[in-house]
Amino acid sequence: MSKTSQISNNEKFNVSLVFFIITTCQVGVGIHGFQRLITQQAKQDAWISVILSFLFAHIAVFFMVKTLQLYQTKDLYEIHEDLYGKYVGTLFNFLYIFYYAFAFFVVLRNYIEVIVTWVFPGLSQGFIGITILLTVIYAFTGGFRVLVGIAFFSFFSIIWIPFLLWFPLEFAHYNHLSPVLATDLASIVKGAYTMTFTIVGFEILYFIYPFIKERKKAEKFAHLGLLATLLLYLFIMLVSIVYFSEKQLERTIWATLTLFSVVRLPFIERVEIITICIWLVILLPNLCFFMWAAYRGASRIIKIKPRAFLSIFFVIMYVGILLVQSRYQINHMNNFFSQWAFIIVFIYPFLLYIFAKTKKSIKNRVKNH
Amino acid sequence: MNRKKVFILLLSVTLFLFGCAQTRILERISLVTLVGYDQDQEDNVKATAVIRQINPNYESSIETQSETEHTSKGARTKLDMRTAKQLMIGQLRVVLFGEELAKSGLDEAIHTLMMNSEISTSTYLAVVEGETKPMIEYKYETITDIGQYLYNLLKHNIEQQQSISSTLHEVVRDKYSPYREFAMPLLKKEGEHIQINGVAFFNNGKMVGRLPADDIYYVVLLSDSFKHGTLELEIPSDNIVSKSKQSGNLQIAVDSIETDRRFDLVSVKPAQFDISINMKCRLLEIDSNVPIGNHQVIKKVEKAMSKKMEEEINRIFKYSQQVNSDIFGFGEVYKSHLSESELKNVKWNELYPDIKAKIQVNVDIIRNGTFE
Amino acid sequence: MFGMNKKKQQTKITEQKKQQTDNLPQDFTISSSNEKFIQHIKQKIHSPSDLICKVISDEIRIIYLTHLVDGKSLKEDILKTLEGQDDWTPRTIFEKLPIPEMESSSNFKTCIQEILKGGVLIHVEGFSEVVIAKITTYQTRSLTAPENESQVVGSQIGFNESLPTNVSIVRRYITNPNLCNEQFTIGKHTNTSLSLLYIHGIASEDQVNTVRQRIQDLDINDLIDSANLAELIEDSSSSIFPQLLLTERPDRFCDGLLSGKLGIVVNGSSMAIVSPYSFFEFFQSREDQNLRWPIGTFVRLLRFIAIFIAIFATPMYVATLTFHYDVIPQPLIIPLSESRAIVPFPPVMEALLMELTIELLREAGARLPTKVGQTIGIVGGIVLGTAAVDAGLTSNVLIIIMALSALASFTTPNYVMGNSIRVVRFPIMIFAGFWGYYGLMLAFCIILIHLLRQSSLGAPYLAPFYPPRWKDWPNSIIRLPLPLIKRQPTNTAREESNNALINRSGGLRGEKVKE
Structure with missing residues (x-):
């Protein structure tokens, strides 16, 4: 038997918080401009792509939970070692660590890009990076409970988004939505595929699962969390379609932020500047959980102390920020990430489940004989 | 403890290493509130800006500057060299375009x-009859800050739907839509005043035509879901006032309460539309001889009004076809009925001048004041 | 009755013995000789000039510190009784003296303790047992209205500096056999006594044990005020937010006890400690409960808004004027920029300067006698403010914003928390002055994380919001009508999901309490 890391009762959290963690880990930087890529594929039916992508996500979550239920108290890293043996399992774990570090970087870099473009053209990227990294590290050192708490409070900084998006509806042209289903299925599926970048984050379930108090209910809340994100994305997508003209949407880089810029409150102009800054709170759970997941893996493979891990992580991220400078590089990075994420998030859980299931049943049969 | 020290040290190091962002302290910058662009020789653009500065006497002074350059940014840099404080355009409220420039195309300007x-x-865009420079630089007797004045002028007229709305985001939307064109209010300097003098029609980013101020009402009515606004009409008086003393026309003013506009695509090839407008309104002014207590008479007034409005709208629709500028969004309705493949060969630009439309206006007078 | 009392006292003595063993020297026995005993005592406490030894008869000596005992009781109860009869033994003295609080001890250290606290030692020749008559009296402040936590509707009584008085007030509020009172004496030099109060059956056993443990583990020389004790026993003393409530209101204190919290009263301090206390509870006042519930709700929400105004108003001003001029709506931009036209500093300097001035005023006002304090307020507030604007050192818009945020910060019903709120503004202001709204949000995140990391006596600091105890939400956000309050907050429940029922409509509280 492989060793199972002990999780103290104190670190466990209430099952209803799974909802908040899933939602806040999904909502990140992708939401700023996901409309563009999808409309390029699915045109006015982009909203169907959104729904479709969430359908896939629900299926993926279903398999994730099934796999986790086979192993109960283990997270994915432990499952890998158990399933593939020490060496191959470690290899897979490395992939996941790298994935999470990459995800962390993608979120961080994209946010920096937004800040630099909209709010502070003169502010050094390295500086923003360092301040965010230090904040995340401060949260990380507080323990797992703090991370979950951040996810919880961050959810309340997401809630206002739909309310703010009522304002652009004043300029809506609802006939942008029709004809429904005029684009061919292939484009809609392609659109759903491009949603990957925006939708990922829920695979954190693989790692938080052992920390949940009543695991039986976890699946329900995970699906609810997905549903909440779906409603948010769907609403944003619909507003974007009726507000923007098609060609304009295809050229708007951060459509959601542009939508915010239409909002005019009597006491505030340029609402988008404020929302971009508030986005920091929305991003925080993304960053914290990605970092935490990477740390879980790293500490499992090599017995690394948190401080050593944080220092290395910090340096890598900082160097990364300095290296990736232009918009072209960022786009390239995002594309690469979403291709990879698609395999890890949507395809792999299915394969893993089948593999785990067959292995278990073979084991059982051997035992029985 | 050690870890905390390292953390604090690291934090303060970053603070000092990277210094701070470039400040834009409110009173130490010059705010550009209005920019006018004119066509100059050889493709150059002449920019005229209204710059608000704060002087130590707690007053804000208004200054106008103009400069010629290829790009608007270039013009800004040149202007910067002539102002005491750094120029900032975050408070830009209105952008004006000279007529000549508008006619040669605004694509680049809007994109920038x-x-x-x-x-x-949410910046307002508008076209000026003639050049913007004389209008901006003129020392008006009553207007102290032309930037603010124009902003308020456009804002309240657009809010009350006495002018078509042309914020930057709306113009951009229509500009990038292949099935729609945009329009802008047309401003004119009239002695000591500036007034909205009509609507400028655009096709493919170029100004192609204009309608006078009197027609704005119908343009707004047709282009948008019109909510409220006052309409003055002249309807033939026969049939309504039987013992008409002065034969001929009857002046009437109504205030619309609720308006509903629909475009229905009746046939695709050739493209044919049904335009139906339902308007509920309140009677504001009518000749005292008209017995408005009489239901029959009101019906007749409604009918006459509908007929008159149909004529007017038809005229405006025909004009927009003539200049080939679909600012009303027929194209989008057309598109929303066709699938992607069917649209492949459609060039709405070429189609629009030949579309047919049947206009039907239905006026409902539901309130008529406190005195009959 | 008497026997029972004695038994109780006996156990108390052993308890004290246990605690004080290491505080005191080795010698425990009492000499049976009068002279030797007096000599020992004198030696031990360095024969102070206020030590009186009286010879009653050949056998009986009484020893006390003159300023600490009640002279009248000494004369009429002790001296008269003792002189009226011969052949006393400690036992008969103990039984016959008309003193309510007495103790019989054969422990020398206890004698020292008690004489220092104002006991009268009665020693009979030939017995190695001493009767201690506790007729302590010292001047205490009469019970006055709490000055720092005043409220309009509600009781107007505050704790004073005497431990017995304070405990008696609490007992008067909560007449309940389950009200437990555990006494401790801590501080090697001061020997300060303190009481840990809680209601058995409502308070969580774990938390009682934790506090007891923490108090017993304290190894300190002196303890002057309860605030010091709070700092010593709270979870994280480096945080700028208080985790334990210091209150001088008995009603707030008892409210805490009744909802399962623990209270600590320290002798010599008019502030009692209530724990655990969550962040949001600091912003609730007892008065909310005394007002009609819609009004109580309104006031409570007002206070929540006030926190945000207090913390973010000035930093918002700084950030907006330094970086985000484009956020200002058009009608505001002229008045704002004109008011700052000749201010020579950047907004962050301006704001820091003025906030510092306000803090100076507050501090000066707090230190000075009331009448002078008022003058300072007027001089500082009106003269300084107007002059600063006239001289062009600050803008009048900032003065308004600052006054507003100062006002908002004083609505916090707890002075300690109010101070934290005011202090936390300064770093936020600096962040805002350097990096605008981004800095502001960064500071907000750091504070949020900081709050999430805190705990009060092991209970989460941000409860009931995080971890979400949905059922506790209504009464935390709004002030529920009393009949609707049915549960004890989870934060202090004995076990999670096993909250004691609270029934306020029927008049009985704590139904689940074991009899």
Whole structure:
């Protein structure tokens, strides 16, 4: 038997918080401009792509939970070692660590890009990076409970988004939505595929699962969390379609932020500047959980102390920020990430489940004989 | 403890290493509130800006500057060299275009405005009859700050739907839509005043035509879901006032309460539309001889009004076809009925002048004041 | 009755013995000789000039510190009784003296303790047992209205500096056999006594044990005020937010006890400690409960808004004027920029300067006698403010914003928390002055994380919001009508999901309490 890391009762959290963690880990930087890529594929039916992508996500979550239920108290890293043996399992774990570090970087870099473009053209990227990294590290050192708490409070900084998006509806042209289903299925599926970048984050379930108090209910809340994100994305997508003209949407880089810029409150102009800054709170759970997941893996493979891990992580991220400078590089990075994420998030859980299931049943049969 | 020390040290190091962002302290910058662009020789653009500065006497002074350059940014740099404080365009409220420039195309100008994240997307755009420079630089007797004046002028007229709305984001939307064109209010300097003098029609980013101020009402009515606004009409008086003393026309003013506009695509080939407008309104002014207590008479007035409005709208629709500028969104309705493949060969631009439309206006007078 | 009392006292003595063993020297026995005993005592406490030894008869000596005992009781109860009869033994003295609080001890250290606390030692020749008559009296402040936590509707009584008085007030509020009172004496030099109060059956056993443990583990020389004790026993003393409530209101204190919290009263301090206390509870006042519930709700929400105004108003001003001029709506931009036209500093300097001035005023006002304090307020507030604007050192818009945020910060019903709120503004202001709204949000995140990391006596600091105890939400956000309050907050429940029922409509509280 492989060793199972002990999780103290104190670190466990209430099952209803799974909802908040899933939602806040999904909502990140992708939401700023996901409309563009999808409309390029699915045109006015982009909203169907959104729904479709969430359908896939629900299926993926279903398999994730099934796999986790086979192993109960283990997270994915432990499952890998158990399933593939020490060496191959470690290899897979490395992939996941790298994935999470990459995800962390993608979120961080994209946010920096937004800040630099909209709010502070003169502010050094390295500086923003360092301040965010230090904040995340401060949260990380507080323990797992703090991370979950951040996810919880961050959810309340997401809630206002739909309310703010009522304002652009004043300029809506609802006939942008029709004809429904005029684009061919292939484009809609392609659109759903491009949603990957925006939708990922829920695979954190693989790692938080052992920390949940009543695991039986976890699946329900995970699906609810997905549903909440779906409603948010769907609403944003619909507003974007009726507000923007098609060609304009295809050229708007951060459509959601542009939508915010239409909002005019009597006491505030340029609402988008404020929302971009508030986005920091929305991003925080993304960053914290990605970092935490990477740390879980790293500490499992090599017995690394948190401080050593944080220092290395910090340096890598900082160097990364300095290296990736232009918009072209960022786009390239995002594309690469979403291709990879698609395999890890949507395809792999299915394969893993089948593999785990067959292995278990073979084991059982051997035992029985 | 050690870890905390390292953390604090690291934090303060970053604070001092990277210093701070470039400050834009409110009173130490000059705010550009209005920019006018004119066509100059050889493709150059002449920019005239209204710059608000704060002087130590707690007053804000208004200054106008103009400069010629290829790009608007270039013009801004040149202007910067002539102002005491750094120029900032985050408070830009109105952008004006000279007629000549508008006729030669605004694509580049609008694209530049949209790209710049400093500029609010709620900025109003408008076309000026003649050149913008004389209008901006003129010392008006009653207007102290022309930037603010024009902003308020456009804002309240657009809010009350006495002018078509042309914020930057709306113009950009229509500009990038292949099935729609945009329009802008047309401003004119009239002695000591500036007034909205009509609507400028655009086709493919170029100004192609205009309608006078009297027609704005119908343009707004047709282009948008019109909510409220006052309409003055002249309807033939026969049939309504039987013992008419002065034969001929009857002046009437109504205030619309609720309006509903629909475009229905009746046939695709050839493209044919049904335009139906339902308007509920309140009677504001009518000749005292008209017995408005009489239901029959009101019906007749409604009918006459509908007929008159149909004529007017038809005229405006025909005009927009004539200049080939679909600012009303027929194209979008057309598109929303066709699938992607069917649209492949459609060039709405070429189609629009030949579409047919049947206009039907239905006026309902539901309130008529406190005195019959 | 008497026997029972004695038994109780006996156990108390052993308890004290246990605690004080290491505080005191080795010698425990009492000499049976009068002279030797007096000599020992004198030696031990360095024969102070206020030590009186009286010879009653050949056998009986009484020893006390003159300023600490009640002279009248000494004369009429002790001296008269003792002189009226011969052949006393400690036992008869103990039984016959008309003193309510007495103790019989054969422990020398206890004698020292008690004489220092104002006991009268009665020693009979030939017995190695001493009767201690506790007729302590010292001047205490009469019970006055709490000055720092005043409220309009509600009781107007505050704790004073005497431990017995304070405990008696609490007992008067909560007449309940389950009200437990555990006494401790801590501080090697001061020997300060303190009481840990809680209601058995409502308070969580774990938390009682934790506090007891923490108090017993304290190894300190002196303890002057309860605030010091709070700092010593709270979870994280490096945080700028208080985790334990210091209150001088008995009603707030008892409210805490009744909802399962623990209270600590320290002798010599008019502030009692209530724990655990969550962040949001600091912003609730007892008065909310005394007002009609819609009004109580309104006031409570007002206070929540006030926190945000207090913390973010000035930093918002700084950030907006330094970086985000484009956020200002058009009608505001002229008044704002004109008011700052000749201010020579950047907004962050301006704001820091003025906030510092306000803090100076507050501090000066707090230190000075009331009448002078008022003058300072007027001089500082009006003269300084107007002059600063006239001289062009600050803008009048900032003065308004600052006054507003100062006002908002004083609505916090707890002075300690109010101070934290005011202090936390300064770093936020600096962040805002350097990096605008981004800095502001960064500071907000750091504070949020900081709050999430805190705990009060092991209970989460941000409860009931995080971890979400949905059922506790209504009464935390709004002030529920009393009949609707049915549960004890989870934060202090004995076990999670096993909250004691609270029934306020029927008049009985704590139904689940074991009899």
